[in-house]
Every structure is written in structure tokens, then in C-alpha cells.
Amino acid sequence: MKTLPAADVVIIGGGWTGLLMAKELGSRTALSVVVLERGGPRKTDDYANSMDELDYAVRLRLMQDTSLETVTFRHSSGQRALPLRQLGSFLAGSGVGGAGEHWNGVCFRFLPDCFELLSRTMEKYGSKRLPEDHAIQDWGVNYDDLEPHYARAEEMMGISGKAGNLRGKQIEGGNIFEGWRSAEYPTPPTKIPYFSALFREAASTLGYHPYPIPAATTSQPYTNPDGVARPGCFYCGYCERFGCMVGAKAQPTNTLMPVIQKRKNVSIRTGAWVRRIVQEDAQNGKRARGVTYLDAKGEEVFQPAELIFLASWILNNTRLLLLSEIGEPYNPDTGKGTLGRNLTHQVSFPAVTAFFEKPLNRFMGSGSAGVCVSDLDGDLLDHSRLPFLRGGCLVAFSLGYRPIANFGVVPQTVKTTWGLEWKKAAVHYYDRTGNIVFSGEHLAYRGNYMDLDPAYKDHFGDALLRLTLDWRDNERNMAEFATGKSVEIARAMGAKEVTLFPGLKRYDATRYQSTHLQGGTIMGRSPDRSVVNPYLQHWQIPNLLVLGGSAFPQNASTNPTLTLLALTYRTADAVVDRYLKSPSPLA
């Protein structure tokens, strides 16, 4: 194995969090920073010819190659797990920018009480209301700590939206339920296409408080505090599963890379497949010494480093620590160990499919154009008489309706799925159909976790990560409640016929839900119940920090990107202001 000259900093993973850390350290320090990305390079020009539904949205050209590595899945710990042979319920990205290239750009902040979920819920409802096998926790950070970092992340991306709570003052037209914000959004809301406008009007009539989705598909040309300029969105509708051909959708490649490329102290190595983080005994416990990886030519390399950031998305963050034998794997029977615990997804599904008389022109849109209501989110409803805790949002997206994915959806009165009658209905309803989507919180449970699979291996012979995950009654009851509410809105929108979501049964790994899996290396105030401290620093190894959604102890109802970027900013400050002066535990 070849040993390279030592670097000050190694960052594993070139997605949103890894590249944001590279930008911050590269700009604010003179440290040598090496980013190791196992996929290939990407840039805006690559996307000029990418408006092809088949190759990108169906064949998933930007996603992780499952022939090399996937995960195995089972519903409960007694079962034998099987590999997810193709991606389904979530879409792991690959290459520079990671999943931040193919995202929709929906950019919510989490509600303030999400960060203190356990204490707030106990306070209000008592321990008896919590599901027996729950594993929910406080994050060890609260909304007020994060607010300035949320604002920085929004400015970096130029998020379009309308504030609903400016320093405590409620503003109609924004989300009046959101946490306080120190400033208005950097850019005004996106345009609202017809389907979403229908939803906004109907929701208002029913007493909800609809507001435009906060969007990283920026509504107008914008230059961020780093001097990076991006054009406004053209509403072509090729966002989710695609890279933005004009750079209007904030992506790591168009928002962070222009800064990073000017920094001589940052280098990005693509095709670098990290296999282990190497630790050694040090004076006061353990420290990480560097990482081993296979380079683009397949040669095994050791890269020593003083400081290591693991930023390779939820699943690989957890898996690399397991493979490197760093930390104690979680055992669901004894509750001992922390690594791999609290795997959550999101309660995300099309609550109602509504069929309209008039055409909707749904090919026009943008990944985060649309309207949301949050009246059912968090703990805004009184749950003492409801059969579930927490809640979520109802959303009418106008993200660009594409024919391969959507042709063939017909009202229930049509009993066939092929042939003449079906075709006639499918042609008629193609542009007269819309979904109201529900996206809800997923509580953490003792039995939902990750470990290494005993049977299936990756391309190099390392064990695959095994997910053990299923819904509980809290999610099923929440889904049923949300479906009922969404039907009322669909009717008020003028839907002639509606199809209801059939309900959550077992977790379905084939139905795309969201790419918002969380947990595995969760943050917290105690090393007995978390893997990293509130600054995302490993409890046992102070020169190892783990960035990304793997730190979330449980999931909130909305999209996680803004929160994981805010956490990364906060960690960057702690590293630059404190750790570099005196390398030691930050908490």
C-alpha cells in the first residue's frame, strides 16, 4: 500500500456537507484540505443535455451504482435481510455534489420543538403517551443555537420564500408556524403554477395557512455572500433526478465549487473509494490516523491526516464506522452500543390523487415550486385525543410532470391497467391529475437500526450495510389522518374524482418516498446514547467529525438539507474558532 504525504484535513465525501466544510476550511484557514469522492467529477455543463426522462429519471443515471454496492433490508430483526438490488424508496447520489445535484431544492427549516422532541413531548403528554419501543431523543442543540446558521445556509443558496415569523412577528402569507427568523428570505417566492394555486385557494377557504415552498430553485438571479452568481429558475421542470442545466437550482457544483476551485489549499480527488478510517491509541484515548482508499486506478492508498470529516451520506457514514470498528455497534436487544441506532425515514406519500375537469399544464414547474400547509405539523394539533404523536405538512408540488412516470393514472372507475378503455382514460386524465403529498415525522424506535449484513458483500468484498426498518401504529395512524384531511382539500379544489392512499402497511422499499433517511451516527449530550456530540465530533475520537443527516436522532417532517447545512456551519465555526487552537473535545 502506498502512503501519501500527510494532509491537515481529509474529508470523506464530496456532497453538500463535505464540500461546505471544504469551502469553509479552505477559505478561513491555510490548512491543506483533501476531499475524497468515490464518484466522478460533475459540473453544470454536464447537465446541458440531460433533459431526458428515461436515462435520468427512470434509469437513474446520477445515482449510486447498485451493482457495486447497495444495502440489505428487512422489516424486523428476526428476519433474513435481502439486498435492495435496485434503488427504490430512496435515491442515493454519487459523484461530486452527491444527492445535492439531483435534489428538488426544497429548503425548509425544522420546527423549533423538533430539536427537543423527547423533553417537549414528555412535558406535554407524559411518558405514557410515547410508544413503548420509542427511542426518541433531544438533539443536544436547539433552534436558537441553529438560527444564525440556518440564515447563513439560506443566504449561501439564495433560498426563495416568504417569511412567516420575523423575529417573533407573525406574517400572513408565510408559514406563521415556523420558528423565528432573523431575516426575510434572500429572494422572493417562486412563481406558483396552476395546480398549486388551486391548492392554495382551497386550503385558505378551509382555514389553513398556505405558503410558498422555500426553494433552492431560486426565483431570480442571485449573488451570494461568497460572490457566486446564479441565474433565476426557468421552470423547465427537470430538477428532481436531474442536474440543473442553467445552475438556477443550488447544487454543490454551482454554489460551493466556484469558491473551492479558487483555493489552492483544497484538492478534490474523484474516483477515491474510502474503505477504512484508521485509528490508533493516543495519549488520552484514541485518535484517527488517516484513511485507506482505492484510487481511480484501483491502487490502495493510505492518506494520513490530522483531522478527518466523514461526510459520505447517512448510510455510508454509518457503514464506514462499522467497517472501521470505530465505536460500539448498537444492539437492539440490550440497548447497548450507539453506532447504527435510530434509523428513521419519513412518512411521505401521495395522500390523495385528484382528477380534474380542466387541464393543468403540469409539465411546467420547478422542483420546489408549490404550496404547503403546516397547520398539522409538529405538535400544532392537540394530540391528546388523536391516535398518534407529531404530524407533518400537506404539499401541492408543481415540480414538472413527466409522462413515463405519470401516464396511466386513472380514476378507480376504470378497472383495467391496460387496453382500450384504460388508454382512453389515461390519455384524457394525463394532464388533469394531481397529488396532494403528505410528509410527516418519523419517530425513532429501538427496533429500527443499521448494522453490517452477515451474508451480502460489496464489489470489494466488504459487508453491505443492513437496514432493519418498519412502520409502527404512530405512522400508520398519522397517515390515515392526513389522508382524510387531504381529501377535503382536493374536493375544495374542485376534484371530480379522488383516489385515496391505501394506507401504510409494511415499509415498502420499492416505492420512492424521499431520500431523507436519517440516523446511525446520531448526535446528543451523552456518549451512552449518541455517537457524536452536539458539534458532530465523535465522542471517543476527537479528531473525527461526522457530518450530515446521520446525526439526526429522529426525523422531522420536512426536507433535511437546510438543517444538515446549518449543523455543518456550526461545526465549522467550532473547529476554526476552538478546535484548531486546542485540539480536544468540543463538548
Place this chain on the structure above:
Amino acid sequence: MRRREFLTLSASSIGGVLVYSLDRRVFRLSTRSVESIRIPLRFFSRAEALIVAAAASRIVPSDETGPGAREAGVAVYIDRQLAGPWGRDRYRYSQEPFEEHAPPELGYQGKATPQQIYRQALKDLTGFDLLDTAAQDEKLKEIEGTLFFSLLRRNTIEGMFCDPMHGGNIDMLGWQLIGFPGPRMSNYDDVDKHFGEAFRPKPASLSQVTRGNVRPSEDEV
């Protein structure tokens, strides 16, 4: 290498249309200039292609609402997909052990590739293209629950509505049928207008829109 086979389509059945040849040059046919065209096949035998063309056109038939799978060239699309990386499971995790009777929530767990699934199923459908349409529908009802049928249905929809560079959606017939304009660089001036009325820009394909050189996945090695 096996002898190259061709699918011969009657020009009148596909109308005066754009046809994409194997080397991707586009030429326009009119019913007056030729009576039939021969499209080189990449995976199917001629007999197999005729069965697939017939079955796809029962899934999305041609009728007074507009053209169907036959006119859109769905069989040509499926042939190319099967010959390409998708047909060979190039990107699918294919380490053993396989489990043929896995819970449906874990997705297809079998060993057979799309190429193998089609080839096997088409053996059992020999002569299908010679049946009358009522008998064809009966036969398809019998196999409705099979993996092959679900693949065929999915691939038929893909072939109806993909970008024409993939061999289906010839002359953007599928897009015209449903009022989809294909990739448009900008909807900025229209996205918040036309409420309640159909806005139907003339369809354009990716190569017409970007004028770039696009390499479809089925041409990857």
C-alpha cells in the same frame, strides 16, 4: 455472432414519420416513397419482435383517440433497451444468493435479467401475433400477473413517451397524444398563466432543443 435480423414495419401503419436508424441518422419516410421500412434488430429475432409489437399494441392500442404502441415504434425501443445495459442488468446488484419468493416490498429478487425474462416468455407466446385481437387480449389476461407482463407494460409506456432518440415515441406521437411538449428550456413566461385552459406548445425532442450530442444509455457498452 448471429445473423442480423430486421423488423419490417409497413410504412402505412406508422404514417409518414421520422425514423431513427441504427447509426442514429434520422430520415423521414412518407407513405408515398416506400411501402415498408426495415429496422435492424439488436436483440430480438424477427419473430420475437413481431410478438412484442403485437402485445404492446394491445396494451396501448391505436384508436380514435390517437396512435398507440405500434405507431410509436415501441418494439424498436424495447429491442434497444434489452440489448443495452438495462437488458443485461449492468447496474443491478447481482450477487447471490437470489430469492425467487421474496416479499414484494423488497423488489424483484430473482436471478433472471430482463433479456432472459423476455426470451423465456416470448417462447410461450409463439404465434401470438397471428391471433385476432380478441384472442390476443385473452392471452394477455392469462399472463397479466407475471413478471414478464409487468415489464412489458412498463416498457411499453416508456417506449410511448421516451425521447425519440431511444427508438420509441416516433415523431413524438406519444407526446402529441397527451399534450406533452418534451424538454423545454424555459416555461418562465407561461408557468403562472393559462390557468384552466390547455397550453400545448409544439413538441420538440432533446436533440432539437439542445442541438447537442446526446448518448443514450442503450448505446453504452
